[in-house]
Amino acid sequence: MGQLVYIKDVVTLKLDREKCTGCGMCLLVCPHTVLSLTNGSAEIENRDACMECGACAQNCPADAVTVNAGVGCATAVINAALGREGGSCC
Amino acid sequence: MDKEKKDQSKLENQNLHIDDCCSKPSPLISIESICRPSEEKAQLSLPSLNQPFVVGSIQTPVGMVPQVSSSLIWKDHLGTFRARWGVGRMHYTIEPGLYALGQPDKDAPVLVTANYKMSFDCLREAMPVRDVWILVLDTKGINVWCAAGKGTFGTKELVGRIESSGLDQVVNHRRLILPQLAGPGVAAHQVKRLSGFKVVYGPIRATDVPAFLDAGLNAIPEMRCKTFTMWERVVLIPMELVGAFKPTLIILPILFLLGGFGGQEGFWANAFNYGLFAVLAFLSAIFAGAVLAPLLLPWLPGRAFSMKGLALGLVVGLILAVFRGGHLTDLSSRFEILAWIGIVPAVTAYLAMNFTGALAYGSDHALLPKDGELEKGCFFKTRTIF
Known part of the structure; x- marks a missing residue:
């Protein structure tokens, strides 16, 4: 079903281009091809595809x-919405 | 009881924090000196040869390493089937440590996976006629993706397992192939610093590993992207049904008997009229949420899974209303229908939303999570989805 994309402009992914050495490791591990490499520095190319896996x-x-990576399933989301402690479902 | 549990987990977190000296290097002391005191060598330990799937053993400088085959026997398939239906799924583990697939030598590649048996089986099944070492991490029986999210498939466990397996004596090279989806738990540069082994992230799906090896450890872009195909969704349906089973068992009789108190006729006549319809309506909602929603996922409107479930539930609710249409004679019957048009979408939306945890990312991926892990650690933020 093509690329999974979520709600726009809520992703917490940030890249400090000053610090980036352009090694490309982040591109390799990203399961949703969010990042790209241009002129020796990583770039966030597809921000809304990010699922914040970390x-x-x-x-x-x-x-x-x-x-800001984290765990989340329905139970965790409901717990968070109700202000309960423990962001995890397990 | 709950408080006790909380305190304990707090304590564990603190311990974790203290032990986790590797993640935040102090500028004053070298990391190696904290994490690996030279006088303290980890105890060597190899997995037992007495596991049902072990077919032999291979002599290595550190001892007899259990040997496994790439062809699964009926018992392995039965185990997968049972785990998919939630039977003994939380304890479907193998002993962590080093295994040999085929006849690996000192130059054979080392693949790393979780000790969830389904992950292990997927990996070896994907590699017929290959000779490789498989290093199994102790993830407490949880698949790679979820374990990485929780940190059990992490830098510390990997470095410790390399040492306790004596891997540096078993192979000549210093290279490990990890499933890409282990990324959230493992910091490749720290593994290199602490163990001397270089982490190479392999493809997401175990079935792509042979091609990855043949291409000189290069993954084409398709191997690096998480998909969620029809079949990947279908295999997760049983777990959805099992999850809904328990509450359903309790709710159905209640709905049936509650029906008995409505209407003007006798208790049982009412129960068979209103109660039975309630049972049917509830079951339809479960079916829509746990079976239809996963199947029709790409075609349902909306982006959030809860939205998709809601839309599907509305359709099912309306179909039920039409089906019940003949009884819309008085006000209470109309309220009954209205109530179900509200309840069915709610149940369906909840189940569909649950699927976000199950599925989205813990699907086929095999080195890797093979299974939606509802209770186990469903990784991934639903915030962005709902």
């Missing part, structure tokens, strides 16, 4: 990528 930030040796 793989890019975890694997960035220069700490240039940050994203």
